[in-house]
Amino acid sequence: MYYMIYISSAVKPMNYDQLTALLQQCRDNNQEHGVSGMLLYQNGTFMQMLEGEKQVVLDLYHDIKKDDRHTGFHTVLEGDIEERNFRDWSMGFFNMDKAGEFPKYKDYIKQNLVLSSFEAGSKDAYDFMVTFNKINE
Numbered sequence: 001m002y003y004m005i006y007i008s009s010a011v012k013p014m015n016y017d018q019l020t021a022l023l024q025q026c027r028d029n030n031q032e033h034g035v036s037g038m039l040l041y042q043n044g045t046f047m048q049m050l051e052g053e054k055q056v057v058l059d060l061y062h063d064i065k066k067d068d069r070h071t072g073f074h075t076v077l078e079g080d081i082e083e084r085n086f087r088d089w090s091m092g093f094f095n096m097d098k099a100g101e102f103p104k105y106k107d108y109i110k111q112n113l114v115l116s117s118f119e120a121g122s123k124d125a126y127d128f129m130v131t132f133n134k135i136n137e
């Protein structure tokens with residue numbers, strides 16, 4: 001199993017309908033290809049983790065990188081994993097701009113946490129996504 005995490009910026013801020021359409025596309029494709037993961041959105045920034053069979057993840061990553069709905073794409077972390085972290089999700093999603101409406105997340109997302117501040121090589125980004133997902137279990 002292999003995972004990749006990247007950060008990017010939406011070319012235009014995305015509204016609910018656009019995010020929902022994107023997510024539907026992700027879920028349909030990922031389910032078909034055995035990919036799981038999570039997508040976070042915060043004030044125009046995306047952070048996504050993909051996991052699955054290595055070549056499948058690399059190919060998908062390559063396609064996502066070319067998507068003209070986002071820009072400023074950079075890899076944060078990638079590597080081998082023993083097993084999936086997001087086994088229940090072909091693509092989990094959370095709009096962090098709405099975190100205030102969800103008390104259990106609000107406590108975890110420190111008010112000043114800015115996704116775009118995770119730097120390349122940041123193990124914190126990995127831990128953040130995995131822990132964030134566990135809150136939901």
Ligand SMILES: Cc1cc2nc3c(=O)[nH]c(=O)nc-3n(C[C@H](O)[C@H](O)[C@H](O)COP(=O)(O)O)c2cc1C
Pocket residue numbers: 022025026027029030039046048050060063064065066067069070091
């Ligand atoms: C932020 C972002 C995340 C995306 N994540 C995924 C994903 O997890 N899986 C996926 O298949 N496509 C994802 N896409 C869409 C792909 O870039 C691409 O549009 C899609 O794979 C093309 O699928 P299609 O050939 O079936 O239309 C993402 C796009 C963006 C902008």
